[in-house]
Amino acid sequence: MxxxxxxxxxxxxxxxxxxxxxxxxxxxxxxxxxxxxxxxxxxxxxxxxxxxxxxxxxxxxxxxxxxxxxxxxxxxxxxxxxxxxxxxxxxxxxxMDIDANQLDEVVVVGYGSQKKSDLTGAVSQVSGTELGKFPVANATESLQGRMAGVRIESAGGAPGAGAFVTIRGSGTLSNAQPLYVIDGILTGSMDNLNPADIESVSVLKDASASAIYGSRAANGVVIVTTKKGSPNGGLTIEADLSAGVQSSINRIDWANASEYALIRNRANDNDGTNRSPANDIDFDPNTDTDIQDLSLRTGAIYNTGLRLSGGSEMFTFSVSGNYLDETGVVRESSYNKANVRVNSTFTKGRFRLEESIGLTRTENNPNNYFNSERDILPTAAFRNPDFDGGYAATSDPTGSTAIHGVGNMRNSLAQAILEDRTITSNGILGNVAASFEVIDGLTYKLSVSLDQGNTNNYRFTPTFFFNATSVGRQNFAELNETNSNFTSTIIENTLNYDRELAGRHRINLLAGYTRQVSSGRTLGIIARDFPSNSIRVASTAQNLASAPSFEFKSALLSSFGRVNYSYADRYLLTATLRRDASSLFREDLRAGVFPSVAIGWNVGNESFFNSDGLINDLKLRLSYGEIGSNNTQAYEIDPVLNLFSEYPLGSGQVRQTGYSVTRGVNDAIKWETTTTTDLGVEASLLDSRLSVTMDYFIKNTNDILVRLSVPRFTGFDNDPTFNAASIRNKGFEFGANYGKFTGEFNWSLGANFTILNNEVTDLPSDPIVGGQFTSNGLRSTLTDVGQPIGSFYGYEVEGIYQSDAEAAEDGRTDARAGDFKFRDINGDGMVTDDDQTYLGSPIPTFEYGLNANFFYRSFDATLLFNGVAGNKILNANIYRGYFDTEGNYLADAVNAWTPENPSSSVPRNTLVDQAFNRRTSDFYLEDGAYFRLRNLQIGYTLPQSLLAGTGALSKVRAYVNVQNLFTITDYTGYYPEAGRNSRGGTNIFNAGVDESAYPMPRTFMFGLQLGF
CATH class of the missing domain: 2.60.40.1120 (Carboxypeptidase-like, regulatory domain)
Structure with a gap:
């Protein structure tokens, strides 16, 4: 290429x-x-x-x-x-002088920065130097394993896939993503940011730290500061070039043709039905299609970055560009991204002008059919030029002749190859701010921000034939295209007063007013029946099927204030108050007021504290606060009218067209409210080489917005929303960093872990059922009081009946030898719906991260590990691979129970499933714990003595990086981070349901860093 x-x-x-x-x-x-x-x-x-x-x-x-x-x-x-x-x-x-107070690093917080020793809230910060060590495609994923209390879940291994971020557990039943603040711009993601542009990332975890952002901060705040120029004069040029290959970490062991034939025929025999074909030898021995082998490939990734920076005391600048090109490990998947960022500052006396503008363009070609790969049987050919599209079919056009009795399977890989799908996005994230120091210590700042994006989703499906069913044939070419635009503008005015009085009192006062207006519009078209597959212009289509559209507009007006007070660098106080008014609520319910307060005690600055002992510094802090969330959609409180409803009137029941209300509404919905309590300890030990942070927190969210079902005879086709649920998250966080320098070998270590308990404390009515993982609607999760969100719910398997008589003794008239023996929970002698029970949670109770840095002369090595424990994953491949009547089987289904193999844990092969073996049970659940070496990098930097003669080069560093080198886990799916619906959804009730998620790749990269 x-x-x-x-x-x-x-x-x-x-x-x-x-x-x-x-x-x-x-x-x-x-x-x-x-x-x-x-x-x-x-x-x-x-x-x-x-x-x-x-x-x-x-x-x-x-x-x-x-x-x-x-x-x-x-x-x-x-x-x-x-x-x-x-x-x-x-x-x-x-x-060099020893720095006894390691807590005095500067930490970026909301609307400014503070010395860490002055912080009263729970804030974690990672430098851009640490994040930029590894050449990752997604900036959000660079945070994995870095901070306690911050969970990063990969959205899959597909090129361009984002990540889900949860801070201190999910406190809502819908969108639990945090607020992102990039150079002062409030936005919803950092996925499109170039990781090399990051100067630092701060995560505000408790109400004291995040309350200044009010209703946007209920799920935490991620503050990103990008790199700026230096006021030292001269021009600095930095280049980073890398290239690599990637492959799937592991594969699913699907049955080959002979194994499939054995399993299928054995199932027919167990059911007493005719084999199709009549016996094993009727399967064509020359056909053995490995669709997984056809789908997976070796991918490639290229990343090129260039940054120019410099400046003077009056003007600084930083200009950077980056281009990423990635072909995925699954065929027909690719992604590319281009970033340009310009940051500058101008300072003259008391006046300062600064701007930050980032431009992004992405082009994504996804393969959305990979999780249906098993639809292609190993006994069926992949290609056949006799059929429309050129790929093999499982039946003839009339449907009268099916291959091996399976006539409604479709060739999912062929469909991905035939379809033309491109998702193109363009975005601008910009901020211009002017500040003026009115008097000493008092600064006024005006900031204007723009977050704007456009996405075009294009898909053209040509005609094809895989089978005679509606899902297996495309009789007409179809164009489906949508264009979405989003714009958010923020105008912000702040006053900041910062003074030190009498040498012992330090006070910082902040007051501000913000106006945010957001709007969006989506227009789409579906066109069908084109003259040919090569003509793809909508105007040439004979049938314009529909033109879906959507438009919204919302506003948020906010005023806020904060007081930071320090006495003698020992006693600290922070008090914050914010008032938000949202257009998403009824006028008399729009406003919400959210206070927080925190205190801190720098014990290490007390006269009685001995800083020369084991503990060199110590700080205690306590915070309590309240934050709201307008976690609802535009126009949720407005009824929806159907303009074309028909009413039969009069004796003749003549249909008349009129209006009808099709969506029930509740205009009394209000803010969700989250209260947090945090107790923290920070210390430095061992001559300040070891720093430790510990936090215990309780986060309660009340008045959670949830949809409640209404009878369909009301005429409503959508359920109204109510403030009706509550959730509690509580846990413990620990983080530590240690550095040691001995001779020419230097090293540092970092570790963090989180213990989390998530619990639903109130629901309005019946538990919420979710976790659909089959085409027939089989559900797997239940959200109920006393359990975590989206807990797995079903039957417990005690074993397998070894005889028909044993099944009859349990009153199981539907079961026979080889079927599951389900536990009778309530002891009534029958297995019914009442015997379903809690089976586990998809939410880890323990998460951790480890990082290590080693330096030996000009060599360096960096390792980053992370892992989780205490969670379960529902492996939908187990259902499909053992029980589904269509598609391929898992190879292990060969080892199902038979009289000759009575010790098997897999029930007998069957297509009828009279005993309901396939019902949701712990048989589908696997341990989701894993320990992963996420990144390993080894580098070499040329000594300065070798560069002195070049006259321009100031740095040359070469490195080799391996991502996802190994994973220790008992999970048998593609990867154990299927923390969300693997079909790409964000439904929290489907967390931990793995439907053949896009494989996570192992990536080997070589890179070169140059400085001038």
Missing amino acids: KHPYLSGLFLTLFTLLGGAGLSAQSQTITGTVEDADGPLIGVSILKKGSSSGTVTDLDGTFTLQAEPEDILVFSYIGYATQEVPVGDQLNLSVT
């Missing part, structure tokens, strides 16, 4: 390199770095505002190229960071 954009990039890169080389006044700087005890090994030395630099050697010395206007930043774990201007110095001597 050729990529012409690569040659263009290299041409641009070297053109810029030439210009940079002519303008730079580079000089060789040498020096030593030491502390009170002598030379320090492995001290990081970077030119401020860039990623170029070096580290000290075994003698604490260093050499690098720098310009007189550069500022060198010296950093070392456990020591205070120092900045040294180069000027006319050619030899530097730097002495």
